Amino acid sequence: xxxxxxxxxxxxxxxxxxxxxxxxxxxxxxxxxxxxxxxxxxxxxxxxxxxxxxxxxxxxxxxxxxxxxxxxxxxxxxxxxxxxxxxxxxxxxxxxxxxxxxxxxxxxxxxxxxxxxxxxxxxxx
Numbered sequence: 001x002x003x004x005x006x007x008x009x010x011x012x013x014x015x016x017x018x019x020x021x022x023x024x025x026x027x028x029x030x031x032x033x034x035x036x037x038x039x040x041x042x043x044x045x046x047x048x049x050x051x052x053x054x055x056x057x058x059x060x061x062x063x064x065x066x067x068x069x070x071x072x073x074x075x076x077x078x079x080x081x082x083x084x085x086x087x088x089x090x091x092x093x094x095x096x097x098x099x100x101x102x103x104x105x106x107x108x109x110x111x112x113x114x115x116x117x118x119x120x121x122x123x124x125x
Contacts, residue, residue: 029100031067036093037080039065045074048095066093075104 038051040061050062067073067083073096074080087093 029073031069031071031073031096033069034088034091034093035067035069035071035073035096036064036087037067037073037096038062039080043079043081045076045078045080047076047101064093066091073100075102077103 036051038046038048040046041063043065045065046062051064063085064087065080065083065085066087067080068088071082
């Protein structure tokens with residue numbers, strides 16, 4: 001039994017450590033090169049299709065936002081930081097990789113006892 005517990009603890013630690021490494025360039029969270037993402041006027045990320053109407057200006061309240069290499073790529077709906085609405089002179093920008101097209105999931109409520117707990121085990125007619 002002790003062997004199984006050590007193995008489980010070791011595996012959990014390894015999985016936790018690998019899951020928390022967001023700095024890996026292959027994970028789609030960090031720009032591997034100068035990258036353009038689509039945002040609204042406040043800098044919140046939108047799907048790139050909203051900006052593809054024009055190359056530089058965007059359209060319909062959507063604007064390209066230019067991130068330098070190594071900058072974090074935000075989730076959809078989150079504010080982009082560390083870049084600019086103006087491209088750097090002479091820079092060539094790629095679109096964000098498809099694997100970065102994510103929305104952060106909200107916390108999920110699974111219920112609990114709530115008001116039904118007061119009736120648990122009691123008799124109601």
